[in-house]
Amino acid sequence: MIEQIRVIITDDNSFVREGMKIILNSYEEFNVLATFQNGKEAVDYCMENEVDVALLDIRMPVMDGVEATKVLTENSTAKPLILTTFDDDDYILEAIQNGAKGYLLKNNDPEQIRDAIKMVHKGQNVMQNIVLDKIKLNLIKKTEALKINKALFTDREIGVMELVAKGFSNREISKELYISEGTVANYISTILSKANLKHRTKIAIYYLTGKAE
Template identity: 35%
Template sequence: MTENASAAATPLRVLLVDDHAMVRSGFRMMLSVEEDLEVVGEAANGAEAVVVARDVRPDVVLMDVQMPVLDGIEATRRLVAEDLGRVVILTTFDRDDYLFDALDAGASGFLLKNAEPEQLVEAVRVVGTGSGILAPEVTRRVIERMTGERPAPPRPAPPGLERLTDREREVLVLVGRGLSNGEVARELFLGEATVKTHVSSCLAKLHLRDRVQAVVLAHQAGLITPAED
């Protein structure tokens, strides 16, 4: 456990959503040993997730995509609309198109179902403290599909884009390509703390919740072309 996690006054509250009880049980075992995390509920489908979330008010929701009654995408949209927790989508890559829909619905992160326990725990902590997270494999796979097999016409430039400095725009483009803060720092010969400041400024000026939304915006606004990826 990290020092910051140990110092947390209140455990992050987690809701597990998956139609397979064994999967939920596995995630519960992974998270229950962490003192700064608390599993406060489970749901077997999206509709049930919304009901449970209204009751337990989780900080983070680990959300499967393919479920009966109500899928994870629509459930994410409803949870975000009611501010019932930040959603991390768990994916197996079998339907990449779901990822784009979930991003539009407001998901704060993506993680592979076969991720190591440490990755799952870290994802919950990162998203629960207000940031977004994309597994590197997910980022690159999504970008490949977005720029290759699923080209889409650029949308009108979002409000605030003209307020970015040249450096902030450079940082936004690299974040949109899936680079971490450390990778952006090496690419631009900057300190990682400086990159973090630029990312925060971009999010504030563009009224984005996290870097996950920044990835989507960079592509939808036409800031990144297939050649750049």
């Protein structure tokens, strides 16, 4: 009997979630253990069960794929594999830094999805060239435009700074990034400390001008 790869699927879109389950169940080498609608549910499950590969969407409520990837990498044996769209460039970079073993587009052919999961299970990284090229181009554009000291901050912190500069409240930022308001507050406190700023208004000025005063 073939040894099956134990997989979980996490996506807040039920159509994507159930569609992926049908695809994977059509292959005898996979055992889809469960499906979830947010990262916290996936993390909780992996803490109690043996999972080989965790398929994770990026943008989800409660806990997104970036945070879930970090927790799973540090606290479980599950290998995170990101499901992405072309709009997720910033999140993908941070997910990879957090330990994601690769990423694939949601519109891939079933055979490509199957092969990607098998490669990740074997310890290999999966990075599609079409997505990688787009991320590189996006990084180049942002690097040229930003005036802040980028070495001080993570990609997510820079993303929070950008939204603060646009006038977003903590609640609006939490909705935009699919993280809790408490997490937003923690990011802002970290940014203030790193840049030696006294209040959030200064964050906007710093982000736009590169000057702390």
